[in-house]
Each structure stands twice: as C-alpha cells, then as structure tokens.
Amino acid sequence: MPLTLITGASSGIGKVFAERFAQERHDLIIVARRQAELEALAERLAPAHGVKVHVIPLDLAAPQAAGILFDEVRKRGLEVDGVINNAGCGVHGLHADLDVDALERMLNLNVTFLTSLTRRFLPGMIARGSGTIVNIASTAAFQPIPHFSAYAASKAYVLAFTEGLAEEVRGHGIKVLALCPGPTRTEFMATAGIRPKGIKYPQAAFMSAEQVVEAGMQALRQRAVIRIPGTVNALMARSVAYLPRQLVTKISGQLMKSSQQ
Numbered sequence: 632m633p634l635t636l637i638t639g640a641s642s643g644i645g646k647v648f649a650e651r652f653a654q655e656r657h658d659l660i661i662v663a664r665r666q667a668e669l670e671a672l673a674e675r676l677a678p679a680h681g682v683k684v685h686v687i688p689l690d691l692a693a694p695q696a697a698g699i700l701f702d703e704v705r706k707r708g709l710e711v712d713g714v715i716n717n718a719g720c721g722v723h724g725l726h727a728d729l730d731v732d733a734l735e736r737m738l739n740l741n742v743t744f745l746t747s748l749t750r751r752f753l754p755g756m757i758a759r760g761s762g763t764i765v766n767i768a769s770t771a772a773f774q775p776i777p778h779f780s781a782y783a784a785s786k787a788y789v790l791a792f793t794e795g796l797a798e799e800v801r802g803h804g805i806k807v808l809a810l811c812p813g814p815t816r817t818e819f820m821a822t823a824g825i826r827p828k829g830i831k832y833p834q835a836a837f838m839s840a841e842q843v844v845e846a847g848m849q850a851l852r853q854r855a856v857i858r859i860p861g862t863v864n865a866l867m868a869r870s871v872a873y874l875p876r877q878l879v880t881k882i883s884g885q886l887m888k889s890s891q892q
C-alpha cells in the first residue's frame with residue numbers, strides 16, 4: 632500500500648486529505664501538534680478503510696522540525712511515497728504591529744519546514760521513479776496583500792518553489808502540485824486573527840475543506856502543477872496578472888483591512 636505523510640492533519644484541509652487518502656487505501660503518517668485529535672482520526676480511519684495510520688505529534692514551526700520528523704519516519708522503518716505539505720498558519724495585521732515570535736514561527740512553518748521536508752523525501756522518490764508532493768499555497772500567492780503581507784509572501788514562495796520543483800523532477804515519475812485555495816471554512820482564519828465576515832470577498836465563494844481537497848485530488852489525477860479550487864477564486868487569482876500591480880496591491884489591502892478580529 633502506498634504511504635502518504637500529511638502535515639497539519641488534526642483539522643481543516645489536512646484532516647480531509649487524510650480521510651480521502653485513507654479512502655483510496657493509502658497508509659498514512661499524520662502530523663500536527665494536537666495529539667488527541669490525531670489519535671482520534673487514526674482510530675476512526677484505520678478500521679474503516681483497512682489502512683495503517685501512524686501518528687507523529689510534533690511542533691513543525693520549531694527549529695530543525697523537518698530533520699526531527701524525517702529521522703522519526705526512518706526510525707520507524709517507513710518509506711514515504713507521498714508528502715502533503717499542508718500545515719500552515721497566518722498572522723494578520725500591519726507588519727509593524729505583528730508579534731515577532733508568531734511571525735517567525737509562521738515563516739518557519741510555511742517556508743523553512745516545507746522546503747526542508749521536501750528536500751529530505753525527494754531523493755527517495757527520485758530513486759524509486761515515483762512519488763507525490765502536494766504543497767498547499769493559497770490564492771494569497773498571486774498578489775501582495777497589505778495587512779497580511781508576510782503570509783501572502785510566504786505563499787508566493789510556496790507557489791514559486793513548487794513550480795520550480797515540478798520542472799526539476801519532470802521525467803522522474805513524481806507528481807508535484809501547488810494547491811492554491813481561496814478562503815476556506817476551517818480554523819485557519821480564527822488562528823490568524825481574521826474575521827471571515829470582515830473580508831470583502833464574495834462570501835459565496837468561500838469553500839469547504841472537502842471541496843478544496845476534491846479539487847486537489849482531481850488535479851493529482853490530471854498531473855496539474857497549479858490548481859486553484861473554485862471558479863471565482865481561479866478567475867480572481869489569474870486576472871491580477873493583467874492589472875497594474877500597484878492597483879492590485881491597493882485593492883487587496885482594502886479587502887483585508889477590516890477583517891482584523
């Protein structure tokens with residue numbers, strides 16, 4: 632059975648990815664900080680789908696987290712076929728006002744950990760001539776977002792990194808996908824200090840984690856490199872490339888400004 636490692640599987644998009652891969656009869660390694668949530672998920676999914684679910688509780692924003700996780704997987708004698716780099720968080724507000732510790736932890740998680748974990752598992756995939764890497768970016772990756780500047784930049788990094796990686800491994804049998812959700816109903820906004828109702832974005836365009844994951848699974852089947860779930864999200868994210876950057880930045884700042892909790 633293929634073995635898929637999913638970070639941030641204790642809630643939201645990562646939890647639904649775990650459910651979907653278990654349905655497809657993948658063994659799983661699920662990782663996040665909340666051990667009780669991970670164990671409850673493992674106890675539910677393993678008997679329901681006849682798969683093995685390995686739980687690794689870990690703070691992935693801590694320094695060296697990628698090496699610690701990689702070593703733990705090796706110590707357990709597991710060979711990973713797919714990595715879903717989903718764990719991520721945001722810090723909302725004017726950059727000058729952000730809590731420095733929270734900011735640095737976000738960058739560790741969204742950028743450093745994701746990049747380093749990919750680096751560790753990639754050689755094994757190349758050697759086997761197969762593998763899957765899904766990096767969760769965001770529609771925030773497509774333009775600067777004042778009041779959410781560092782988060783948007785971290786997701787622009789994820790998008791560019793993933794596109795580069797996809798080209799590097801072309802011909803090695805590895806699927807590489809940047810999944811770029813727009814606003815999604817999960818714990819993300821509350822954790823980031825955002826009031827969903829405050830975002831001046833069509834509320835009808837908000838998606839469920841299930842819809843986002845379904846779009847991701849379809850993109851993997853189609854071997855897409857970038858996928859933006861939802862028509863409104865895709866239109867908005869793609870259209871900014873044709874507009875003056877400064878105007879786009881001003882507008883995106885206005886959309887986010889009044890969403891602070």
Ligand SMILES: NC(=O)c1ccc[n+]([C@@H]2O[C@H](COP(=O)([O-])OP(=O)(O)OC[C@H]3O[C@@H](n4cnc5c(N)ncnc54)[C@H](OP(=O)(O)O)[C@@H]3O)[C@@H](O)[C@H]2O)c1
Nearest residue numbers: 639641642643644663664665691719769814815817818819
């Ligand atoms: N929701 C949106 O509107 C939206 C839009 C675009 C992109 N995204 C991206 O989608 C991804 C998933 O977010 P979500 O919406 O599903 O949010 P979520 O419900 O808040 O889930 C985030 C997951 O990441 C884990 N996580 C956070 N900090 C961690 C840490 N330091 N160490 C280990 N695990 C950590 C959380 O687990 P623990 O708390 O148990 O550690 C949780 O399982 C993120 O990369 C986010 O940036 C979300």
